Amino acid sequence: MTFIITEIEGSVLKITLNRPDKFNSFNREMALQMQAALDKAASDKTIRAVYITGAGKAFCAGQDLSEVVDPNGIGLERIVTEHYNPMIEKIRNIEKPVICSVNGVAAGAGANIALSCDVVIAGSSVAFIQAFSKIGLIPDSGGTFFLPRLIGFGKASALMMLGDKISAHDAEKMGMIYKVIADENLQTEGFAIAKTLADMPTIGIGLTKRLLNQSMNNTLEQQLAAEGTEQINASKSYDYQEGVNAFLEKRKPLFKGE
Numbered sequence: 001m002t003f004i005i006t007e008i009e010g011s012v013l014k015i016t017l018n019r020p021d022k023f024n025s026f027n028r029e030m031a032l033q034m035q036a037a038l039d040k041a042a043s044d045k046t047i048r049a050v051y052i053t054g055a056g057k058a059f060c061a062g063q064d065l066s067e068v069v070d071p072n073g074i075g076l077e078r079i080v081t082e083h084y085n086p087m088i089e090k091i092r093n094i095e096k097p098v099i100c101s102v103n104g105v106a107a108g109a110g111a112n113i114a115l116s117c118d119v120v121i122a123g124s125s126v127a128f129i130q131a132f133s134k135i136g137l138i139p140d141s142g143g144t145f146f147l148p149r150l151i152g153f154g155k156a157s158a159l160m161m162l163g164d165k166i167s168a169h170d171a172e173k174m175g176m177i178y179k180v181i182a183d184e185n186l187q188t189e190g191f192a193i194a195k196t197l198a199d200m201p202t203i204g205i206g207l208t209k210r211l212l213n214q215s216m217n218n219t220l221e222q223q224l225a226a227e228g229t230e231q232i233n234a235s236k237s238y239d240y241q242e243g244v245n246a247f248l249e250k251r252k253p254l255f256k257g258e
Contacts, residue, residue, distance in 0.1 A: 003030035005055070006037050011048040011198040011257070012191070013041045020056025025064040026109065028074065031083035038090040048257045049198035050094065051191055052117065053101040062108025062131065084109055084141040091116045092213055095206030097197040101190035102168070102177070107131045112141035115150065115176065118209060119197070121190050122168040123183040128176065130160045149216070150176050201239030202257040 005016040015037045017024040026034075041050045054060055067073050074082075091098050091113070100117035107129040114120050114128075122128075130147070132139045139147070139160050148156040151174045159166065168180045181189050197205065207230040214226050234240055238258040246253035 002033070003027075004033035004037050006040065008047065009191075010195060011046060012051055012194045013037070013044075013047045013049070014051045014053070014191070014194075015041075017052075017054040017060055019064075020054075020058070022064055023058035023061035023105070024054045024056065024110070025061040026083060027064045027067045028079070028083065031079075031087065035086055035090060038087065038094065041096065042090065042094045045257075047096065048202045049096055049194045050098045051101065051194040052098065052114075053187065053190065054103050056104070058104035058110075059102045059106045059126070060110025060113060061105065062110045065135075080140050084113075087113065088116050088142045092209075095209055096202055097194075097205055097209070099190065099194045099197065101186055102126050102128075103183075103186055105129065108139075109141040109143075112139060112143035112146065115146045116142050119193060120177040121179045121181055121186070121193065122171065122177050123186040124168055124180055125183050126168040126180075128166045128168075128171050129163060131163055133161055133163045145216075147176070198257075199255065201237065201243060201253075201255045203237040203239050204234045207234050 003017070003019050005018045007014045015034070017030070017034075019025060019027075019030060038050075041047050063079065068076055068079065097119065098117045099119045099121070100114045102114050102120065102122040103126070104123070105127050106114050108131045111128045111130060130139055130143065138144070143160070147160070155174060158164070166176070168177070171177045172180045211223070211226055211230055215223050218226065239255045242255060243253050
């Protein structure tokens with residue numbers, strides 16, 4: 001069975017998590033299929049944006065625990081290091097915008113996969129749950145890295161320890177996600193965001209993402225130097241020349257992602 005459905009529409013790669021009967025919880029086959037889809041997005045120059053969503057009622061319930069407790073399974077250590085860590089690294093290292101459209105509950109690793117993306121939107125009925133503490137585990141999939149940076153140390157600490165269910169509207173208010181969209185309009189409006197980004201100067205967007213990644217660890221001086229370097233790189237792109245020419249000629253620019 002295909003647990004990850006990929007479709008290309010224009011210059012957007014749509015990735016759909018597809019284990020709806022298991023609330024799109026990950027097993028090994030699904031995780032490896034997801035990694036392969038992200039590799040395709042990174043390597044295919046015609047793909048300029050990635051759109052991730054889920055099939056059915058849930059976005060992702062995290063890890064399929066039946067795989068974890070299987071005495072003949074690969075074990076939790078390999079699940080974390082071979083499934084989730086590479087997935088998060090691939091999302092962050094793709095120098096293209098990754099839009100996550102959270103269509104239902106996002107729990108555990110499912111929540112943290114969403115939070116690792118560049119633009120996160122959610123349906124109005126969605127809830128986010130750092131469910132790890134409920135079973136004696138710690139937040140993985142970059143949760144302890146991204147959540148404190150998004151909403152602050154104290155709030156992140158409380159949500160991770162208490163395992164509270166957070167509504168999409170509260171997530172938006174605290175800065176966890178970009179925007180809440182009515183459930184019935186989520187896919188249409190979410191994909192429109194992905195298409196808008198794909199039609200923009202994606203070389204510059206990719207370099208912006210690179211700088212945001214570096215800012216997690218850089219000093220101000222290091223970040224200023226990195227900005228100077230990447231600004232020069234951006235200015236060498238076709239899209240920069242096209243943007244400037246279109247502005248001067250008072251016309252709509254046609255960017256190529258080059």
